[in-house]
Amino acid sequence: MTALRIAILTHxxxxxxxxxxxxxxxxALCALGHEAVVHAPDPAGRGFFRNAACTTVSVAAEPVKGATVDLVRARINDYLRHFSTPAACDFDVFHAHDGIGGNALATLKRRRLIPGFVRTVHHVDSFSDPLLAEWQDRSIREATRLLCVSRTWADWIRDDLGAEADIVGNGVDLSVFRSEPTEADAAVRERWGLGQGPVILSVGGFEERKNALGIIEAIARLRARYSQAQLVVAGGVSLLDHATYRARCRSALAAAGLTVGRGAAVIETGPVPQAVLPALYRVADALAFPSWKEGFGLCVLEAMACGTPAIVSRRPPFTEYLAATDALFVDPADPDAIAAAMAEALATDTRARLRAAGQVRxxxxxxRACAERNLNTYAACARTRQEPMHA
Known part of the structure; x- marks a missing residue:
């Protein structure tokens, strides 16, 4: 394949x-000989959360106060300003990974600044705001080609939109996410005041689709048996407004007598640098990820690579790429089952079994394999890039 220049847009x-x-x-695309450039609106001007072995572009963006719809509109317009000239659009393939980039590219396509675009659908949100729902729908319907990271969402696109999407999956960098302890592990324990544990890690913040309330109820039950148990809630920065659900989580924590802070029963880390994340996985006794909705659940692979048992929902997409013996599967609606899985993950034989299975998985x-699957779609898009998606 001829080397391609690929513009990748994220939110x-x-x-x-x-x-x-x-x-x-x-x-991975660059390692295969292509030029892939990742773009994102960057109102803080700090750049991406980690250094990357590819070119990145921080798209000029102003801070926005107000409702989510105002923020999304502003970010779409940030992209439209950035790609407003033919010179800025000098790429062979345009690839959006969300509704913001997808809407901008759909408009650029209508303005004939680009011939078409690829859209990866990681998952589909349920928006009460009709304009947000319309933007999400447009970003999918007007794409030239569609990709998904799991069969779950490819089936949704087929059933709801009558369109086909190729499945590209996800990957994990085994040079970064490793099970061997490092001196960073002790530093992580000190930074957040982690004690003898057990330590349960949740990734994604206090968000509804991450089932934060179910995890809170489960850790309260676990502490009845292990009084020193701690829950670490990592990440959580989002474009969407989760204030109402966060308030419910705060009330649930208070009702359960769970304090939040360094060294407390619950530690909220905020965004975690990638240099620190592997150590955080390693010091955790289990990853609690009983989500209601996921595109794939990338942190499950990362935890497994670091030797940490994963607790996941007994539903797709987890049941797609994990065997029954790879993780502890639970009903996300059952806090007792989540708590029981947390306790089971502490058993020596269970930990050894899940650690071995995870390393194989x-x-x-x-x-690289994910990049090669994307390239197959890029090639098809290049051959038929003037054709709209047939819905």
Whole structure:
């Protein structure tokens, strides 16, 4: 294949799963001889959450105060200003990973500044605001070609939109996420005041689709048996407004007598730099990830690569890429089951079994393979890039 120049658009520079996917995908594409450039609106001007072995572009963006719809509109317009000239659009392939980039590219396509674009659908949100829902729908319907990271969402696109999407999956960088302890592990324990534990890690912040309330109820039950148990809630920075759900979580924590702070029963870390994240996985006794809705659940692979048992929902997409013996599967609606899985993850034989299974599973998920699957779609898009998606 001739070397391609690929513009990859994501919604922010913050450490979210979709952004991590874009950076790792671009790095793998570059390693295969292509030029992949990751773009994101960057109102803070700090750049991406980690250094990358690919070119990145911080798109000029002004801070926005107000409702989510105002923020999304502003970010779409940030992209439209950035790609307003033919010179800025000098790429062979344009690839959006969310509704913000997808809407900007759909408008650029209508303005004939670009011939078409690829859209990866990581997951589909349920928006009460009709304009947000319309933007999300448009970013998918007007794409030239569609990709998904799991069969779950490819099936949704087929059933709801009558369109086909190729499945590209996800990967994990085994040079970064490793099970061997380092001196960073002790530093992580000190930084957040982690004691004898057990330590349960949740990734994604206090968000509804991450099932934060279910995890809070489960850790309260676990502490009845292990009084020193701690819950670490990592990440959580988001473009969406989760204030109402966060307030419910705060009330649940208070009702359960769970304090929040360094060294407390619950530690909220905020965004975690990638240099620190592997150590955080390693010091945790289990990853609690009983989500209601996921595109894939990239942090599950990362935890497994670091030797940490994962607790996941007994539903797709987890049941797609994990065998029954790879993780502890639970009903996300059952806090007792989540708590029981937390306790089971502490058993020596269970930990050894899940650690071994996880090390085998992660080898099957490389970013190179993910990049090669993307390239197959890029090639098809280049051949038929004037054709709209047929819905």
């Amino acid at each position: 922010s520079t913050n450490p979210r799963g979709g952004v991590a996917h874009c950076l790792a995908l671009a790095e 992660v080898v099957a998920h490389s970013w």
